[in-house]
Amino acid sequence: MSTDVFAALASPVRRELTALLLDGPRPVNDLAAHFTMSRPSVSEHLKVLRDAGLVTEQRHGRQRIYRLEPAPLRELSEWLTPYERFWRERLAALRELLDEDDL
Amino acid sequence: MSTDVFAALASPVRRELTALLLDGPRPVNDLAAHFTMSRPSVSEHLKVLRDAGLVTEQRHGRQRIYRLEPAPLRELSEWLTPYERFWRERLAALRELLDEDDL
DNA sequence: TTGACAGGTAGGAAATCACCTACATATCAT
DNA sequence: ATGATATGTAGGTGATTTCCTACCTGTCAA
DSSP states (O other), X not given: OOHHHHHHHTSHXXXXXXXXXXXXXXXXXXXXXXXXXXXXXXXXXXXXXXXTTSEEEEEETTEEEEEEOHHHHHXXXXXXXXXXXXXXXXXXXXXXXXXXXXX | OOHHHHHHHTSHHHHHHHHHHXXXXXXXXXXXXXXXXXXXXXXXXXXXXXXXXXXXXXXXXXXXXXXXXXXXXXXXXXXXHHHHHHHHHHHHHHHHHHHHHHO
């Protein structure tokens, strides 16, 4: 998986941006309004998300509409799969232990 | 979710470490052997993983056995849940579109 | 055409990161 | 007690990140 998906999501600002885009595509100013930081900084965060493939932009007049892309998130989920198996095993082992000792 | 789980996993070295620990607990030297970088640097990466709660250490003689912890990974999976719903919708929409146009 | 608006880019400063080597600490074996 | 082993910490350096304030470009409206 592209290393930059994790790196892109490592910033709370960028996670907030992806969360906002979950409700639907939005222009930059609309997104920037949710932050106290300057608009150019938000633009830079969007560039990181773009480079990671997490969002795409579509020009619409003088606006650029940003849209969330599902593929990298799905890859992240796939990366997580073996760990999911791992924690289920751990949970099952814990339950088994409790059953043995307590009753 | 703790911001540092994403940040901790943003490094390929640390993702490799967690992958190694998926096979079971290991001492530091064993882990460090998989990398070309110096052992102290690996130690520092382990500290980042520890601070994120992704691993715990257990002293055993002069070794420290590192073990993967399931909780933060499960939190990551939970964070992903709404996006999972999102990409399923997108996929369904795409299929619907294909059905309409092609046949 | 001129001005306002949307948004990207440049350049710079402060903070953080990722390495390194040297060193400190604790444990085990002799 | 002494030396070897396992590992963390200190301190430094260069690269990267994250923010800022200008500034540039393209589009719409009057």
